[in-house]
Amino acid sequence: MQNQEIQSFLDCCDELASCKFLIAEHKIQKLLATLASTSPVCELVADCLEQFNRDREFMRAFVQDERGVFHCYMPDEEYKVISIVFCVLADVDAGKLDFGDFVKRFFSDDDQMSPYENFVDKMVIPFKNLIKEAFDYEEDKQEDKNEENSNIVRFPIYRRPVTEEGLGKVCHDIQSLTTQILSELDSSRKNDSYVEELKAICYALVMGCSDKDLDMIYGLALGMKYASRNFKPIKFLVREIVEIVCELYENNDD
DSSP: OHHHHHHHHHHHHHHHHHSOGGGHHHHHHHHHHHHHTOHHHHHHHHHHHHTOOHHHHHHHHEEEOTTSOEEEOOOSSHHHHHHHHHHHHHHHHTTSSOHHHHHHHHSOOOTTSOHHHHHIIIIIHHHHHHHHHHTTOOOOOHHHHHHHHTTOOOOSEEEOOOOHHHHHHHHHHHHHHHHHHHHHHHTOSOOSHHHHHHHHHHHHHHHHHHHTOHHHHHHHHHHHHHHTTTOGGGHHHHHHHHHHHHTTEEEOOO
């Protein structure tokens, strides 16, 4: 049971490391929720925090040089790495830290990586690896997951041919519309599971667009069409998404 919990937590770290910046805050929220429900990891982080001087270590880690350029210098001590990463993620999740500004400010000093890739390389991956090493844990082999995924059956819908350029435009347009829908949902006065479920579909749509997986986008768009019937503020945005994907598909009844 403990191994399954740790694996779930490590999977969440991988999701944060591999996702697009647009949905990173959602992945942070999921990672922290998983951490809170994973007792061994939660206890490890708590032990690290007991001897961690947050203010002092933040001043050492996040600095501005004489040219005015900001940098992130992670500490050498393992417990400090775990602590500082956890504190940053917790601050983002609590709304105390503007994630976009933080990443752009302190992780734009590497010409070989985007700011988000640099953030992942300096903070997320070391955080994951240190926790994995602390439990001497071996992760599930990726080949097993690939074998499992190979058994997935696609639904029998015919998709018209589309160029790479056309595919990119479709995914960009749908991602833009989905972002607008998320904005509407965030400003909604409704605060119930219905809105959260609509958000979940939106996050999955964004991931589908990032992966350029039209079959996933198609299914999620139709799901959003029916799930959003009782929420008028996003009615026309959803209709636009459905129209875009339906132009590429037709029933394969022949």
